[in-house]
Amino acid sequence: MNPCRPFITRPVMTTLLSMALVIAGLFGYRALPVGDLPNIAVPIIYVVATQPGASPQQMASSVTTPLERRLGQISGISSIESDSTDSTAFILLTFDDSRNIDGAANDVQAALRAAMQDMPATLDMVPQYWKANPADSPIMVMALTSDTRPIAELYDIMQTHLQPMLSQVKGVGWIQITGSSAPAVRVEMDPYPLFKYGIGFEDIRSALASANANTPKGFVDVGTQRYTLATNDQARHAAQYRDLVVGYRNGRPVRLADLAEVHDGVQDERQTGYFNNHRAVMAIVRPQPGANVIRVMDAIRARTPAMIAALPAGVTLTPAMDRSITIRASLGDTQLTLLISVLLVVAVVLVFLRAPRSTLIPAITVPISLAGTLAAMYLLGFSLDTLSLMALTIATGFVVDDAIVVVENIARHMEAGQSRAEAAMRGAGEIAFTVLSITIALVAVFLPLLLMPGTPGKIFYEFAMTLAVTVTVSLFLSISLTPMMCGLLLDVAHGAPLPAGASAL
Incomplete structure (x- = not known):
């Protein structure tokens, strides 16, 4: 049984299958999330x-x-x-x-x-x-500063205005606000007046709680009409608390200002943040699991003008940290390395096969194999990160091995006098199971990484699985596309002299 026969005798079907892999890879590349590390649990x-x-x-x-x-x-x-x-x-x-x-x-x-x-x-x-989650590191830090407004007001602006706008961006997960805390009225007790009037902390707490009780006030009936009393007696500023009556001593009221220093402040005065030597409130943005960090950052930048327009006068919003810059640079370097690897593989194949048409056959399997791998990565829930791109770079040298073995065996039969179709049919059939054994051996090399337990195993699982998928896709192409192209395009030129310097190499 020759597993390559259906693909050699049906070149249109084989071409469409290869094109389907390329199209699926393009869609997968655009849909894959982007990050610096795999998204693992x-x-x-x-x-x-x-x-x-x-x-x-x-x-x-x-x-x-x-x-x-x-x-x-x-x-x-x-x-x-x-x-x-x-x-x-x-x-x-x-x-x-x-x-x-x-x-x-x-x-x-x-x-x-x-x-x-x-x-x-x-x-x-x-x-x-x-x-x-190792991939749950902050992707952006935004600083809110002002030379005229208190830090408590900046915290309130960040919490009530900017945080909801950031949360609406697709892919944004948890937003942490630091640098200050919520506005509050601080009551700092003086122990001497408390001892003098015989008033305890619980008395003051009860007075403060009653002053903030937002309860229904009732209604007034006037004839056939009823009027609901709508009033808010909650105190919101320090000045409204100072005259609060805590108790009576000797027939005279004891007010809160007699017992404590009351001033506007924040809930926790031990939280502080600085940006460029200015007090600042920070918004630390973290992505959702599996989100595309680059797209999330682009969406935040697109919404930044609207957030700045919503700020009051004298308040400045500045991006303090943008992790997408390093992610873009890292992915760009890895993609450039991947491109250089593909070109080097094609150049080496050309040097030793010494025929452009023969070189095209194994060389074309490289981008198609990578495209098929990208489609499989999307289906497996992987992401484009440093480890997966490194796996694709390493796999570049593996994917041409199977194709070269098939091309060389077919070329041997052509040198013996057989036609392209006959040589492709016979040569591919002879070498199919050899190619399968080569692929199995390569996949077996990555089994220790695939089966590694614990967190290290989860991190390297995507790396090893990407390599295994790439080699498997190249196996499919070596028994389908490669023999089909050999039956149509292979040009035997093994008897030609070596290029200058190649013999020394």
Whole structure:
């Protein structure tokens, strides 16, 4: 049985199959996500909880310990590491490699909801969790600065105006705002007046809570008409809090200004950010898993003028860091290396075959094999990154091996006096299983990388699989397109003299 016969006797079908590979590769190239590293699921989830004003001991006893108790009941956890600092608890969960990270994330979310009943009432927000991903590094940092407006107002502008506009960009995932915190009214107690009037912290807390109670005020009936009382007695600025009555002593009211210094500020004064020696609020942009970093950055740049136009006077928005620049440069260098590799392979084949038409046959398998690999990469969910492009570069030298073996065997039969069609039919049939064994041997070389366990195995899986797919596509072309082209175009010129200098080589 000759597996090459259908392709040799049906050149139109073989040509259309090759063209289909090229077209699929072009579509796959445009649809593949672009990044610097493969998008992999590392079996690690980290949890963060915040409680303003809590000491490390309080965080460990009231927040970290209940969370560890709940999270420790999740199946598949190999280790739990925690760190309690001022106002923050950090927990690192490492799962077994066999555990699906998405299912583990759902279990973590359920455990955090169950742990809320054990949390203190002063907890700032529900504990948050994130899945670790090496490709989840920030792709852009935008700085908001002003010489006239306070830093708390800049934080409010970034949170209420710019963050929603950035979140609307396709491919943008998590946006972290740093450099300051939300605007707040700070009440700094003076212990001496508190002792003098016999007023405790709980009395002041209750007075502040009642001053911020936004409750219904009722209604007034006048005849057949009813008027709803709509008023907002919430205090928003420090001046509105200073005259707040905390209690009465000796028949006289004790106001908040008598007990504390009240001023406008931020929730956490220990957070700060600087850009070019100016106080700044930063927006750290991270991409969604599998997003094309280059397209996301282009979309953010396209929306930047609209974001600048939405800013008040005296506020400046500046890109502080753009990781797409290094990604573009790295991918550009790798693509240039790939192009040089293809040209060098074609040149070496031309030197030794010494016939342009004979060189065209194995040379044309290189771009078609790479195009077919790009289509397969899209179907496998891979991305265009440093490792996958390096695999394509290395595979450039492999893809011509099978074609050269087939061409040489067909040329041997032509030198024996057979016609192109007869030589192609017989030569390709003789060498088909030899080519198959060569391909299997090459794929076997990459099996250790494909079967490597743990996170290193997940990182190199895309590299090894890209190489294996490229070699497999070249096998298909060597038993289909190559013998078909040999039956139509092969020109035997092995008896011609070597070019000058080739004998020395």
